[in-house]
Amino acid sequence: MISVDIEQLYAWMNAFLWPFFRILALVGTAPLLSDSAIPLRVKVGFSVLLTVAIAPALAPMPSVPTASFAGLWIGLQQVLIGMALGLVMRIVFAAVQTAGEFIGLQMGLSFASFFDPATGANTAVLARIMNIVAMLLFLALNGHLMMLGGIIRSFDVLPIQVGSLDPNGWGILFEWSSEVMVSGMLLALPLIIVLLTINLSLGILNRTAQQLSVFAVGFPISLMTGLVLLAVVLPQSAPFLARFFERGYSTMARLAQALAGS
Template sequence: MISVTIEQLYAWMNGFLWPFFRILGLMATAPLFSESAISTKLKVGFAAALAIAIAPALGPMPNLPTASFAALFLAVQQVIIGIALGLVMRIVFATVQTAGEFIGLQMGLSFASFFDPATGSNTAVLSRLLNLVSMLVFLAVNGHLIMLSVLFRTFDILPIQVGSLNPNGWGVLVEWSSQLMVSGLLLALPLIIVLLTINLAFGILNRTAQQLTVFAVGFPITLLVGLILLTVVVPQITPFLTDFFDRGYEAMLRLTYRLSGA
């Protein structure tokens, strides 16, 4: 007859629950996994399968009663760590959407928007287009698998243990969020320069030939030039995105090191 003690039961439950909470936090915010098109049951099931797969490779877990307040605090801590790691990669895709906002504003397409179920708000059509392109590139370079491998590595850098996180780690997340504007502007800069030059030329034309209706002529020309430039620039952004993805993985590791106090 097989007998199981309460200590063994706690050890088995803790060996599954703590990594499960960290993985589930990543699933809530990370790109691709947090898409609303994926059902919540599928996300939870996938997180549970990953936790079961990696649990035997992890070190010993804290010996805590699963129903205690200490265990609840540890569970919340692991969820926060997973959410922070997912936000690092979410900023990468938010940067691409910001570039689309900049480009759409210069092209005169800022009024054209779609409802984005991922953010729950209206998103410019160019932001939606660039986000889909970046998502396809992310899948093509196996970015989702690399992101999960980085997550699994965080269990070695920041093992599951009772204690507080180093507050200096949150500074990494704040510093990384500055890429939202900097890299977004760099990605949109080629189109912004050309479109600003065209708008400047139309401004000079409006002063020299005031009988010409610049607004009626300028909008279709700006839109046409912007579309032509998009067909040239979009196929060339893959190196920029792959490099940005790599920097995102490094930021995830840097965040983990700082949270651990290393």
């Protein structure tokens, strides 16, 4: 007769439940996986399948009752870890959208916006286009597999254990968040320089030839120049985005090590 005591039941539950919390938190915050177009059941099912696949290879779980305060604290830690790792890659795509906002503002397309279901807010057209290009490149470079590999390797660097996370590790996430403005500006800088030069030239032209309507002439010139430059620069941005993705993967590893206190 097979008998199962409460300790064995807790061990079986914890071996699946706590890794599932970390993976589900990543799926709920990471780019592409957390898209609102993906049904919630698909996200949960994918997290369950991934957890079942990796759970046997993980280190032994702490012998803590699942419904105890210590067990709830461990579960909360796994959610925070997964969300932090997902936000690292989310910041990469936020920088790309910021570059689209900068370019659209200089081209005079800042008013051309529509509701984006992924963000739940109005997004500029160019920001949405650049975000789609970045997502396609992300898939072409197997970025989604690299991201999932990062969350799986985090169980080796930051195993599930009783204790607290190193608070200094959150500083890496705050430091990485500055890339939204820095990398976004670097990505948009070639177009911003040219469009700013055109705007300055139109301003000088408006002062020297005041009978010329600069608004009637300037907007088509800025728009056409921006579209031509966008067609030239956007295909050349793949190496920049590829390096940016690599920095995101390395930041995920550094964040896991910092939260572990190593």
